[in-house]
Amino acid sequence: MRFNHNNRKRYIASITDQFVKGKIDRRTFMRTAAKLGLGVGALGAASMLPPGGRGGFISEARAQDIVQDPDMMAWLKEAAKPFAGQTVRLATESTPPSNAINSALKPFFEEATGIKVEIEVLPLEQVLQKLTLDVASGLGTYDLYYIDQSWMASFAGDVIDPREKYESSSDLAMPNYNMDDFLPALVDGISMYDGIMVGVPYDIPIFITMYRKDIYEELGLSVPTTMEQYLANAQAIQAAKGPDIYGTTGQMKSGHYSLECDWTCWLWAHGGSIFGPDGKFTGNDEAGLAAMDYWNKLKENMPEGVTTWTWDGQGQSVLQGIAGQALSWGEFFPWWDDPEASKVSGLMEAAVPPAPTTALRTETGFGEIPGVGHQGGSSLAVSKYSKNQDAAWLFAQWATSMDTQVYITTLGGGTGPTRESVYDDERVKANNRVGAGTTRHLDVVRETIASHMGSEPDLPEWAELSNDTIPVELGRYFAGDYDSPKEVMDAIAKKVDDIVSG
Amino acid sequence: MNQRTETGWKPKPQHPSRDAAVLRAPKFMLSDHALPWLTPLLAMLLVFALYPFFYNIWLSMHEFVPRKRALEWVGGDNWVKLFADTRMWGALGVTLLYTAFCLIVQLVLGMGIALLLDSDDPGFGFLRGVLTLTLVIPPAITGMMFLLLEDAQFGVFTYALQQLGILGTSPILGNSSTALLGVMIADIWQWTPFMVLIFLAGLRAMPTEPFESALIDGASSWQIFRRLTLPMLGKVIAIAVLIRGIDLFRTFDYVYVMTSGGPGTATYTLSLYAWQQTFSFIKWGYGATISLFSLLVILIVANVFVALTKLRW
Numbered sequence: 001m002r003f004n005h006n007n008r009k010r011y012i013a014s015i016t017d018q019f020v021k022g023k024i025d026r027r028t029f030m031r032t033a034a035k036l037g038l039g040v041g042a043l044g045a046a047s048m049l050p051p052g053g054r055g056g057f058i059s060e061a062r063a064q065d066i067v068q069d070p071d072m073m074a075w076l077k078e079a080a081k082p083f084a085g086q087t088v089r090l091a092t093e094s095t096p097p098s099n100a101i102n103s104a105l106k107p108f109f110e111e112a113t114g115i116k117v118e119i120e121v122l123p124l125e126q127v128l129q130k131l132t133l134d135v136a137s138g139l140g141t142y143d144l145y146y147i148d149q150s151w152m153a154s155f156a157g158d159v160i161d162p163r164e165k166y167e168s169s170s171d172l173a174m175p176n177y178n179m180d181d182f183l184p185a186l187v188d189g190i191s192m193y194d195g196i197m198v199g200v201p202y203d204i205p206i207f208i209t210m211y212r213k214d215i216y217e218e219l220g221l222s223v224p225t226t227m228e229q230y231l232a233n234a235q236a237i238q239a240a241k242g243p244d245i246y247g248t249t250g251q252m253k254s255g256h257y258s259l260e261c262d263w264t265c266w267l268w269a270h271g272g273s274i275f276g277p278d279g280k281f282t283g284n285d286e287a288g289l290a291a292m293d294y295w296n297k298l299k300e301n302m303p304e305g306v307t308t309w310t311w312d313g314q315g316q317s318v319l320q321g322i323a324g325q326a327l328s329w330g331e332f333f334p335w336w337d338d339p340e341a342s343k344v345s346g347l348m349e350a351a352v353p354p355a356p357t358t359a360l361r362t363e364t365g366f367g368e369i370p371g372v373g374h375q376g377g378s379s380l381a382v383s384k385y386s387k388n389q390d391a392a393w394l395f396a397q398w399a400t401s402m403d404t405q406v407y408i409t410t411l412g413g414g415t416g417p418t419r420e421s422v423y424d425d426e427r428v429k430a431n432n433r434v435g436a437g438t439t440r441h442l443d444v445v446r447e448t449i450a451s452h453m454g455s456e457p458d459l460p461e462w463a464e465l466s467n468d469t470i471p472v473e474l475g476r477y478f479a480g481d482y483d484s485p486k487e488v489m490d491a492i493a494k495k496v497d498d499i500v501s502g
Numbered sequence: 503m504n505q506r507t508e509t510g511w512k513p514k515p516q517h518p519s520r521d522a523a524v525l526r527a528p529k530f531m532l533s534d535h536a537l538p539w540l541t542p543l544l545a546m547l548l549v550f551a552l553y554p555f556f557y558n559i560w561l562s563m564h565e566f567v568p569r570k571r572a573l574e575w576v577g578g579d580n581w582v583k584l585f586a587d588t589r590m591w592g593a594l595g596v597t598l599l600y601t602a603f604c605l606i607v608q609l610v611l612g613m614g615i616a617l618l619l620d621s622d623d624p625g626f627g628f629l630r631g632v633l634t635l636t637l638v639i640p641p642a643i644t645g646m647m648f649l650l651l652e653d654a655q656f657g658v659f660t661y662a663l664q665q666l667g668i669l670g671t672s673p674i675l676g677n678s679s680t681a682l683l684g685v686m687i688a689d690i691w692q693w694t695p696f697m698v699l700i701f702l703a704g705l706r707a708m709p710t711e712p713f714e715s716a717l718i719d720g721a722s723s724w725q726i727f728r729r730l731t732l733p734m735l736g737k738v739i740a741i742a743v744l745i746r747g748i749d750l751f752r753t754f755d756y757v758y759v760m761t762s763g764g765p766g767t768a769t770y771t772l773s774l775y776a777w778q779q780t781f782s783f784i785k786w787g788y789g790a791t792i793s794l795f796s797l798l799v800i801l802i803v804a805n806v807f808v809a810l811t812k813l814r815w
Contacts, residue, residue, distance in 0.1 A: 136566060305676065472763075472766055473766070479676065
């Protein structure tokens with residue numbers, strides 16, 4: 001399309017008008033805008049107009065005319081020529097990077113490469129099912145796998161090691177991709193299993209402390225640096241503000257992975273571990289029981305509904321202003337800061353997790369790394385059953401490139417980037433202010449990854465243990481089916497050891 | 503106009519192209535034999551019923567081995583495991599309780615509402631139409647709706663029950679003793695109208711003479727209901743119970759959406775357990791075994807019921 005200046009402006013006004021009135025969809029609008037050299041920033045113009053056509057999560061990129069790195073896009077265009085027309089498929093959890101790519105960034109990749117991208121955004125447990133069925137059948141329905149860190153051992157044999165791919169296919173190796181830029185702790189925690197790099201670090205939700213600044217100031221509380229202080233703060237808030245505002249909140253739905261995530265945090269914080277070096281369950285030892293005792297006290301200061309909530313309910317409880325603090329996923333933070341969605345916008349602050357009550361355990365089994373900052377990261381892997389492996393590999397590199405991660409973060413994703421350089425990028429730092437898509441919690445996320453991160457064990461049975469065995473029995477405990485923490489932990493120990501020993 | 507032939511008169515073809523097509527059709531398609539007409543149905547049965555059934559039996563004698571990414575022969579091991587699996591028996595107990603309770607409530611409520619709506623007065627037709635609305639909602643959406651209604655913090659239903667003093671502070675779906683009831687309420691809300699519609703169809707098809715005679719003889723409303731309505735509606739009730747009973751036994755959606763089987767295993771139904779074993783843990787053989795066991799239970803119970811109620815098909 002060639003336009004002179006006036007025609008161009010008139011055309012921009014026209015398509016913006018159509019977008020705002022809902023006559024054209026976001027994708028058509030962005031494609032047209034991109035051809036006019038506006039990129040995603042064009043959405044900003046639309047969003048400043050009266051309401052009508054605006055939607056989606058993009059809210060912070062409006063002031064910037066972001067255009068993807070021209071060198072990277074030019075290289076992609078050239079490298080992807082043999083694969084134009086192919087389709088790559090990915091089943092992923094609804095996480096900020098996947099949502100950002102699916103709703104806003106994907107068209108740029110498709111435009112440059114001619115490769116079509118189909119992304120299925122699903123609840124985590126359904127992603128696991130899709131993946132498992134895909135590898136079991138070997139059909140290669142999905143070209144890319146979203147692999148949660150707890151599934152690494154299960155799928156390590158079904159993917160292509162990205163390092164090997166990068167070295168062996170030099171014509172498909174993105175210039176300046178820089179594998180060394182990924183945070184080393186993440187590479188170990190969410191990408192490596194038994195010497196195999198399962199996938200490229202893709203996202204890193206991690207537990208950080210988040211608290212209501214206004215309540216803390218009103219009650220004279222200080223940011224908790226110890227677990228005892230964290231509990232005391234919860235009790236103080238509950239005493240002063242309850243029952244309208246609870247001391248803290250949780251994600252404790254029976255039989256759900258989220259319950260297991262909360263448990264590991266308290267377990268590790270008390271010097272415990274899930275497995276000992278001999279591969280036996282150790283959650284029922286002295287440290288494990290101390291963690292349960294602590295958790296019970298903490299639960300007295302949570303809303304009654306926590307036992308029916310996963311992370312969604314937990315996030316909502318803070319969003320609705322009924323919880324004073326949470327030690328939970330950092331990716332909640334930008335959501336809670338969104339004035340249009342949240343009752344606590346600008347009231348939340350972030351801090352690194354409190355120190356453990358005793359030294360973190362170092363002698364564990366199956367690669368478990370205790371740390372109060374429980375991480376739930378995931379990696380993006382190319383399926384070895386894929387019929388479009390090269391096209392998928394190009395997409396994986398683009399999706400995890402520095403430039404795309406900056407987009408994901410600045411577009412309001414809020415997840416912690418997995419690359420060191422993204423934290424230092426000026427565009428990311430520019431969003432360090434109150435509002436949707438804020439990045440003002442990212443320094444805390446970065447420090448937590450470096451110094452407080454805890455990673456679950458890697459074993460093929462872990463998906464079953466963490467998604468069923470442990471959270472089902474813990475659910476029974478909180479529903480009153482067990483008389484004591486010792487009883488439930490012993491029951492879990494028996495079941496876990498039976499499953500692990502086969 | 504007809505034409506003369508050597509063997510006699512035959513009709514003149516009115517549509518030459520159609521007749522040509524008939525002549526080109528395979529001979530068996532023109533025969534009076536039943537087989538050609540049954541072939542499509544048999545093909546459907548073979549593809550969608552018989553093959554999956556026999557494949558399921560075959561699968562129950564194998565198990566998927568993740569490390570090898572292959573199925574391995576295990577013989578009767580899955581059946582031995584099934585009968586020793588306490589969680590399966592727990593799930594069966596939950597399923598039977600769920601089925602029985604929902605069925606009784608839906609039966610009683612359905613009959614009551616049907617009797618109330620069995621009228622030709624103005625407005626009753628509209629009310630009968632409104633009843634079908636719940637049936638068009640996907641069960642998963644109904645589950646989500648009741649999940650929110652029963653939420654401990656934000657749920658309207660919870661709030662109302664607490665204000666009435668019926669419910670304490672414990673969340674409905676987070677408590678072992680109330681969670682199953684919380685799920686059953688969603689099922690009852692959605693499917694009672696189905697019973698109402700079936701009973702209404704039966705009620706409105708009944709002859710009026712016996713009722714007029716009973717009224718002339720001075721029978722009370724209760725006597726008319728017990729001695730006329732119920733016996734005459736017997737077959738309809740039996741059909742409704744059979745259809746809903748089988749459907750309830752397979753319950754999955756509400757439990758999956760509302761509790762995921764929890765708290766603990768308090769709402770774990772047999773279908774949910776089979777699904778989890780099959781799709782979450784890729785124990786295809788064991789999942790197939792649980793499914794076959796479910797089928798056996800349904801077949802036995804349904805046939806006993808049919809025999810007891812003397813239903814004829």
